[in-house]
Amino acid sequence: MPTPQTTLDRLESEAIHIFREVAGEFDRPVILFSGGKDSTLLVHLAIKAFWPAPVPFPLLHVDTGHNFDEVIEFRDQVVAQHGLRLEVAKVQDWIDDGRLEERPDGTRNPLQTVPLLDSITSHKYDAVFGGGRRDEERARAKERIFSLRNSFGQWEPRRQRPELWNLYNGRHRAGEHVRVFPLSNWTELDVWNYIEREGIELPSIYYSHQRDVYLRDGMWLTEGPWGGPRPEETVLHKTIRYRTVGDGSCTGAVESEASDIREVIAEVAASRLTERGATRADDRLSEAAMEDRKREGYF
Structure with missing residues (x-):
């Protein structure tokens, strides 16, 4: 008699299906990876989705320069351990050449947007995986798993598409791209339970x-x-x-x-x-x- 699927089994299956769907539908996907728990979970699921073949797309980290040392060390450790390709877009480079200005309050989190969009454009990424979850924040709860972004990288709520029966529409015009959220239906508690089950290391x-x-x-x-x-x-x-x-x-x-x-x-x-x-x-x-x-x- 088959073992009944658990909630974690169903969430894992959905995420792996999304990774494989993107690999078959897009030309140049990339995974946003910072070394945090959600992006580390994304990498773990991507490895599972394509095993024993290597993950067929690179990782991208928009580095504010204000990250915790433990997290950057862990990021590099994961990349080396699994033989992954990592592209780092450093906010400091954009500040140094005048494309960005330091904020008076010292925070660089809002400054990540321009390096992210510039990197997507320069590398011609057409699908960008992120670790956003609907339980995190109200705006993220509105977003689809396949989230179309216009040629300026902007989110337009009215252009969100229905996603019935796990069917995802990745159609986009030249210059547009799709943000993909395989963890949309996970909660913070699901993430931690899965990390325990899979023995995933974290910073x-x-x-x-x-x-x-x-x-x-x-x-x-x-x-x-x-x-x-x-x-x-x-x-x-x-x-x-x-x-x-x-x-x-x-x-x-x-x-x-x-x-x-x-x-x-x-x-x-x-x-x-x-x-x-x-x-x-x-x-x-x-x-x-x-x-x-x-x-x-x-x-």
């Missing part, structure tokens, strides 16, 4: 560790090349972990004693805030902060 900062942090707008931030703390902000030595990783200037930690995956899963299951809602300052700029950025070309 150490996803688990509890001690770090000097200061409190700003209800989030624990750490000092780095982006600056801080301000004179009125007190630095404390705390036991924390990161639920999401990104530009260090706007990615907050949470106080946590969860030092292994089972403890993390228990913590996530009890949480009533998504990881972006709890730890990403860039999503708090306005009610529609993420949607505004997506319209400009951000993920």
Whole structure:
């Protein structure tokens, strides 16, 4: 008698189907890979989808220059371990040659859009995999698995296509491309349960560790090349972990004693805030902060 499929089996099967669909339908796909948990899961699923053949498309990281050292080391480790191809678009290069200007607040997360779109154009990528999930944020909940972007890389909600019976429409005009989200139907808890089941390694900062942090707008931030703390902000030595990783200037930690995956899963299951809602300052700029950025070309 066949073993009944679990929720994780169904999510894995859907994601693998999406990877294979894109490989058959597009000419130049690419996976966005930062070394964070969701993009690491994407790489794991891509390897499964094409095993024993190599992953047939490269990885792209838009590097703000404000990433955590542990995450960059892990990124390079994964690339070397699996023999993958990695293209790095450094925000600093765009700042140095005048295509971008440093923001007064020091955060570079919003500055990723131009290097991302420039890289897509210069490499002629027609499908770009991202690790976005619908449970993360309201704007991402609106987006389809195959999300058409116009020739300026912008998201147009009215051009979203129906996706009935797992049929995906990748048709696009010259200069347009499609963002693809194989993890759309996963939750943060699904991700962690799958990571446990598959034994997937992650950067150490996803688990509890001690770090000097200061409190700003209800989030624990750490000092780095982006600056801080301000004179009125007190630095404390705390036991924390990161639920999401990104530009260090706007990615907050949470106080946590969860030092292994089972403890993390228990913590996530009890949480009533998504990881972006709890730890990403860039999503708090306005009610529609993420949607505004997506319209400009951000993920």
